[in-house]
Amino acid sequence: MATKAQLEAELAELRQQLADRTPNDPLPDQESSETDTTPHQAQDGDDVEPDFDTQVGELLAAFDDIPAKKPLLLALGVFALGYMIGRSR
Secondary structure: OOOHHHHHHHHHHHHHHHHHOOOOOOOHHHHHHHHOOOOOOOOOOOOOOOOHHHHHHHHHHHHHHHHHHOHHHHHHHHHHHHHHHHHOO
16 A cells, blocks of 8 residues: 555656646547547547447446346336236236
8 A cells, every 4th residue: 555655746746747748738548549449439529320239239238237236126127027018918
């Protein structure tokens, strides 16, 4: 674990680096994203809709989080689905 003095020294160094950079310089994490663009990503403010596979992947990822984050919602959804299936017969 770092000491308070070490963290303060690192913070001072980072502040100095931030003060030394010019306004047009990209931040270190932005340099790699600008050079590594794929055809799927929007460039120069273009409005490009994500393709169907990307949208389905995002939807499935959202559903994967529901049992852990909202168990009551999951239980109510299962109950409602069972009720609708039971009433359809």
